[in-house]
Amino acid sequence: MSASITNSTTRYGWGTILLHWLIALIFIGQFALGLIMVRLTSQRTAFELIQLHKSFGFLLLGLIILRIAWRLGNAAPALPRSVGTLERRAAPLAHLALYAFQIALPLSGWALVSVSTLEIPSMPFSLFVMPNLPLAESDAAESFWAAAHWYLAYAGIALVVLHVAAALRHHFRLRDNVLTRMITPSSGGE
Template structure:
């Protein structure tokens, strides 16, 4: 095995990690899309968006839990040596926040759904409210405000995450983004790497 191939293996995420990452990206985009359009909806249109939003949110929560367990069993890949310690620290902080939001935003959504006056038909199969009756049904507006704030903050960190990946791809021209796409520059060696914590 060549040194280049060894370096590529060391820095690239596993197939499962990449698959979960991009699946999560699609689900998060769908959940945010269905969530943000509900402000201008009512009646059956709102009920339909609630079903879509809650379904995507529950999938995000499920995938987030799976990703946490996967990362515990399979430590994350390494950053190229061109990444400074400050950049590595920033990446760790943003990733930590993203994991917090991937878990926290759906949970605040469940908390808000428990007090909703409309049925929240997750996957068009069951009313989510019936499974979380222990959360109570009061203060819906406050619960919704907390969930909306969490979604807005999540979006900010997603923009930071995407922006950082694009900066590394087009400005620094290193392998940070390619680790998650599975593609490597031909003939590029990463050498010594900095271990990414998250």
């Protein structure tokens, strides 16, 4: 039977799986790119990487909004019966925190470029000019949003590490299907 794009009661469908892994790849890549771009001595290369970072940030924001909309229309499979009460309560809160950080982080970056006194336009993938958020430009605002973006990035990565650790715990210690169902899609008959 062919794999389904939507979730079933026991597994995720292709839509959820592709969005999950694409967002994960971009989110982790953005963290690495952010670390690299602020440490470069070449201003030209740093500028180009910052523009790329902004482009992927806007893409990430759009994808996470799509992911949340997709999630609202596709119920997640139930957790295995072996999952305890505390974990059943914590899992939705952990996912909500991941979604919140994945929205807050690119929004804080957008706010940062919007308040910058340098007034360098954001052009995602050189396709169009992304308008700035309606925020006042100032050095103080730029410092605030730079710090917020930095703290959100590290907190977001900490959440990702916890998320990965939980998935690996399910796979190797508990030996349930929590990880594999995010890799292998549901079939139409499940």
